[in-house]
Amino acid sequence: MLSRLLSGVFVKSYRGLSAVDKWDWDTRIGSSIHAAASTALAVYVVGTSGVVPGLGYPPLRGPASLFTSPLTHAAVGLSLGYFIADTFALVYYYPLLPHTNELMMHHLTCLACLAVAFFTRHGHMYIEMMVATEVTTPLINARWYLDKAGRKSGAAYKANGLAIVVAWFFGRICIFPPFAYHVATTLDGFLLMAPPAIVLTLLCPSLLAALNVMWFRQIVRGAIKMFTPKADEHGEAKKKE
DSSP states (O other), X not given: OHHHHHHXXXXXXXXXXXXXXXXXXXXXXXXXXXXXXXXXXXXXXXXXXXOSTTXXXXXXSSOGGGOOOHHHHHHHHHHHHHXXXXXXXXXXXXXXXXXXXXXXXXXXXXXXXXXXXXXXXXOHHHHHHHHGGGGGHHHHHHHHHHHHTTOTTSHHHHHHHHHHHHHHIIIIITXXXXXXXXXXXXXXXXXXXXXXXXXXXXXXXXXXXXXXXXXXXXXXXXXXXXXXXXXXXXXXXXXXX
């Protein structure tokens, strides 16, 4: 409601949006806030827990799979609440939004993992490693805002595209091999988790990795297209020569 009120007053392009786009505009603000907060919590929790060597913190006592604290429980609860609300919104606007099937698959996968981690208190460290991939979300949302504001031809839009390619590669692609290596080398502790947590930790990251690779291919193609001169522009340039 606050977004709708302020955007309607201060953002001229907001007034001309369709009802669905206005809803999308409003929810992306909450999405960006959640992404920033959850990523910061994830980096802090994983970085200070001792699970990552070489950062100067004492090694983690006990298996990482069973590590939990009030902060990790709050972080998992925060993301669980956000994905519940956003999934309901996706269901409501299901036929009207682009790429809804992939988003629904992503959200349901995250919901399953977050719910099991929240109620069993197992796999919090794994959840936080995966939540760190949300680092790209504010950039994706910013790109959508620039598009709706009619600034696709501006320098900010191109800089955003490059930033997304870099952030997506490091934040959503490179994170999975170290995650898989960690699970593979700590199987004794991994198998101490509740059976649902074990199954989801094996299946969900693989599905999310596949989705991220698919989206990354689309992002790279879009970036190449954005920086490749159009045929008519190339012809005009030749005429001027």
